[in-house]
Amino acid sequence: MIQVGVTGWGDHDDLYPARTPARDKLRIYGQHFPVVEVDSSFYAIQSQANFQRWVDITPENFTFFVKAYQGMTGHSRGKNQKFAGPGEMFEAFIRSIDPVVEAGKLNAVLFQFPPWFDCTLDSIRRLRAIRKWMGDLPLAIEFRNPSWFQEDTREKTIQFMREEGWFHVICDEPQIGHGSVPTVLEPGAPGRTFIRLHGRNAEGWKKSSAPNWREIRTLYRYSTEELLEWRDHLDELRKKDAGDIYMIFNNNSGGDAADNAKEMMALLGMEPAGNAPRQMDLFGES
Numbered sequence: 232m233i234q235v236g237v238t239g240w241g242d243h244d245d246l247y248p249a250r251t252p253a254r255d256k257l258r259i260y261g262q263h264f265p266v267v268e269v270d271s272s273f274y275a276i277q278s279q280a281n282f283q284r285w286v287d288i289t290p291e292n293f294t295f296f297v298k299a300y301q302g303m304t305g306h307s308r309g310k311n312q313k314f315a316g317p318g319e320m321f322e323a324f325i326r327s328i329d330p331v332v333e334a335g336k337l338n339a340v341l342f343q344f345p346p347w348f349d350c351t352l353d354s355i356r357r358l359r360a361i362r363k364w365m366g367d368l369p370l371a372i373e374f375r376n377p378s379w380f381q382e383d384t385r386e387k388t389i390q391f392m393r394e395e396g397w398f399h400v401i402c403d404e405p406q407i408g409h410g411s412v413p414t415v416l417e418p419g420a421p422g423r424t425f426i427r428l429h430g431r432n433a434e435g436w437k438k439s440s441a442p443n444w445r446e447i448r449t450l451y452r453y454s455t456e457e458l459l460e461w462r463d464h465l466d467e468l469r470k471k472d473a474g475d476i477y478m479i480f481n482n483n484s485g486g487d488a489a490d491n492a493k494e495m496m497a498l499l500g501m502e503p504a505g506n507a508p509r510q511m512d513l514f515g516e517s
Contacts (some may be wrong), residue, residue: 233465233491233499236266236296238427238481242307258288260282264492266294268337268427270478273298273306273343276327283330294338296371296425297329297445298477300324303361305340306345321364332368337368338477339398346410348377350388362395371425373377373400385415392419400425401468403461405433414444416467424473428491430482450484455498462498 240260247259260267269285271277284297289456297385302320314320326416331337344360373391374380379388392399399419403426404411418424429436430451461478468476479497480488496502 232474233478233501234475235478235480235494235496235499235501236264237270237488238268238479238483239270240267242486244485244486246489247390257285261289261293263489265290265292266296268296268298268341270437271296271451272324272327273301276300279327279330281327286330286336289336290353290368294336296338296341296477298343299327303346304342304344314420318364319487321361321498325368329383337369339371339425340365340368341371341373341400341425342401343373344375348373348374348378349376350381350384358391358397359395362397369398370396371398371400371423373402373427374412375410377409379493380412380415382422387485389415389417393421395480396420396424398423400427402427402429403431404429404438405431407433411436414464416464416471418468418471420474422474423470424468424476428461428478428480430471430484430487431457435484437490446451446484448484449481449482450489452485453482458491458495458498461495465499
């Protein structure tokens with residue numbers, strides 16, 4: 232199975248009738264895509280009430296790809312004064328997503344690590360600690376430091392994912408050296424594989440010190456030719472037993488993510504049907 236979605240549901244104006252209230256957007260989003268990445272949970276641990284509402288207004292077979300809180304991935308550089316320690320922080324996050332877990336709508340928790348999280352023994356220990364704190368919840372991992380995929384570490388990184396139960400998040404992003412990783416077409420833990428497409432705006436990606444960096448780094452629209460490349464990549468991943476594959480378009484800055492996601496679905500022979508897209512015969516198998 233391959234499913235396509237985007238990051239968030241508030242910034243995709245082309246999906247909604249004019250003047251659609253914010254509270255109604257996720258319900259309408261669920262008529263277009265079967266999966267969404269929740270990114271608000273990165274900036275603040277959300278309330279159970281928020282997650283319960285999101286569960287209630289989405290279709291039965293809809294799933295959430297929930298981004299881990301920034302303190303859990305080291306983005307806040309230890310500035311988590313509201314928590315007594317990491318155990319309390321992780322417990323709060325896990326409690327917050329209880330409604331999604333109970334409804335069977337948790338796809339995975341996304342741990343996206345910062346560019347300074349490099350491939351070291353300390354980092355490996357931290358990943359093992361996170362795996363322990365998170366219990367049996369499904370976890371997906373995205374690196375931003377290329378040291379994890381150098382010639383002498385790439386195979387070990389993939390093997391670590393498989394052994395420790397981390398789904399691999401394959402990235403499509405600008406190649407600028409430190410701060411980005413190559414597209415590594417290998418599944419991690421069996422069962423699921425994720426793809427996050429950030430766009431290929433190299434200039435915007437590099438300007439991390441610019442005040443509007445978050446607005447420009449994913450300012451990019453994929454061409455049909457680039458999406459066709461990904462159709463071939465999906466075929467390759469499928470042959471490697473990647474399991475269920477979820478493509479999340481994160482090129483939101485210019486409002487291109489939803490259009491690119493729709494075009495990708497069309498190229499894969501998928502179209503919205505009722506409350507969720509219907510997967511058609513993708514590779515000619517009966």
